[in-house]
Amino acid sequence: MNSMLSQVRAIADTMVTSPGRAKARTAIIDIGSNSVRLVVYDGPRRIPFILFNEKVMAGLGASLGRTGQIEAEAMERGLRAVGRFAHLCRDMDVQDVRCVATAAVRDAANGQDFIVRAKAMGLDVELLSGVQEAVAAAYGVLSGIPTANGIVGDLGGGSLELARIRDGAVHETISLPLGVLRLPQIRAKGPSALERQVKKMLAKADPGIEPGLPFYMVGGSWRSLARFDMQLTQFPLPVVHQYAMDASRAEQLTRIVSHVGRARLKDIPAMTGSRIPTLPDAAALLSVIVRQLQSSELIVSAYGLREGLLFGDLPPDIRAHDPLLVAAEAEGEAQGRFAGHGDMIDRWIGPLFLDDGEAWRRIRRAACLLADVGWRANPDFRAERGVEIALHSNWVGITVAERAMLAQALYSNFGGGTSVPAGIESLASAAALKRASLWGLAIRLGQRLSGGVEGPLLASRLEMVGDTLELRLRGVDTDLFGEAVERRQRHLAQAMGVKYRMAW
Incomplete structure (x- = not known):
């Protein structure tokens, strides 16, 4: 038994979360070729939360x-935006x-004029080179998809940056004057003009x-182009x-x-009107790039440039933290009743x-960290609340199928049983959803036994002994057994297709 617990603890210790609070509220003012944007951040340094976002x-x-x-x-127009953003940062007490x-x-020939006038507003504008822009965009992708391996393409208003990423690092980079605001002039030269231009630029680089x-x-x-495709294919998770x-x-x-037509595009959720005119050119460039790179x-x-700038400033040990688990831990601690309980639950159910x-x-660990986030919801809707948190929260480092598994686990944990919530059956395999429902029922048992405190979990073991699900307590703690605990153990055993017993 001790060897089994040691194995579970060793596995858990490799999945670092450690939110690591930000030193102070931070902000990035991003002066792009198409838009000027302010984003204010707070929360864990590895995956900070967005407090304010305006463009x-x-x-x-x-x-x-x-x-x-x-x-x-x-x-x-750009300087008015910068002035407003600088003022907001002061009023929001943004330290960085x-x-x-x-x-x-x-x-631009007069780009320096913009920088000088912004400085008069109290802002030191950092002019990024094409290489710096490409590296920041690549780091942004690695921040949100740590296992990413391929080519990053960051399409802005004035340029296209390409970067090779693998093994968590940025390698070769290119910056090309192919932003969406420049493409109409190139494409006006003929149907093959863009292809010839891109091929020439890549060969030269x-x-x-x-x-x-x-x-x-x-x-x-x-x-926006991807959102259009989601609408066309009726993808179930927006x-x-x-x-x-x-x-x-x-x-x-x-x-x-x-x-x-523009009217159809305007009907697409999250499609901003300002992006619609750029879609034909953005699609044409994507098609050319895909052919040239044989993607x-x-x-x-x-995630892109702004997130990459934040990620690039982090020390290596914090960069190595798992963004999904950091965010889940921070959310669980903020919304749950009992500090550190999700981590204890994960260790407790691990032997199964x-x-x-x-x-x-x-x-599974993310589900444990979020196991108490629905307690404020109406009891009749807690299971649905779990699904909503899993599917629609701003998680990164998680695939569609993994979102579905997280949704199933929270649904079962919050009382949904082994049924599959409507809408997720097509997002993950039946076997994956079945496994996730068992996680949820095991978490639910642990929550009931412990009451959200540490002692009962430390005093008990949950494990398979042959074909029997055994919940074992020390003799002095047997009064923790009860009808509600027995019922939840029975539900878990039935879902697993095994017998069950309580022991001491």
Whole structure:
């Protein structure tokens, strides 16, 4: 028995969470070619929460292709946004404000004027090079998808950055003047002009990037394109992060977008009106890039430059933390009743699930960390609340199938039994959902036995002895047995197809 517990503890210790609170509230003002945005962050350093998010479609790069300058109206619109954001940061008591500018300010003849005027507002604008922009976007993808291995493509208003990522690191990078605000002028030269231009630019850059890799899509226009595809395919989970498409879909979307009216596009949830005009050009560029790189598949990342800047500033030990488990632990601690209880539950039920692989173990642990987040909900709707948290919260580092498993585990934990919640049966295999329901029932038993405190879990063991699910307590603690505990143990045993007993 001791060896089994040691094995469970050893596994749990490898899944680092340790939220690591931010030193102070932080913010990034991102002066892009298409938009100027403020994002204010708080919470765990590894995966900070967004407190405030606002953008202004300033269009600083709209005239670069024609005049080489930022137009006066766009300049004023961008500076008004920067002034408002600086004021908000002061009133929000943001201690660390990082203000960065990318392609439009970098390439415009009057870009320095923008920087000088922003400095008069109290902001030091950091002008990112193309390489720095590519590295930040790549780090953003690694922050949200730690196992990502392929090519990151960050499409902005003024430029396209490409970066090779593997083994948690950024390797070769390229910055190309192919932002969505520049593409119309290129495409106006003929149906093959964009393909010729991209091929020429890639050959000149000679990045040495091997073909046949996944392509990670970053940037508002490409995310909007993915949302359009989700609408077309009636994808059941409207979460764009880690949404995957076959590489051939890029060419299909190029044809479809060119024939769809603006009214249809406006009806798509989360599709902003400012992105609609860029979709045909964004789709055309994606199709060309996929052909040139011979991409194997397309994967969307909701994380990009801003998240990459934060991630790049972290020490290696905090970068190594699992973003899903950090976020789940922080949410569980904020919403639950008993500090540290999720981690104890995970260790307690672990002996039942020693054959779970690494991927399943981390989803099981996330479920344990979130095991008490529904207690404020109406008891009749707690199971549904668990599903909502799993499917719709802003988790990263989790696939669609894993979201479904997390939803099933919380649903069963909050009283949904072994039935499958409507809408998730197509997101994961029946075997995966069955396993997740057992996690949920085991968590539910642990919650009832312990009352949310440590003592009963330390005084008891839950394990399989032959074909029997045994709940064992020390003799002095047998008064913790009760009808409610016995009922939940019985439900778990029935779901597992085994016998059960209580022992001491």
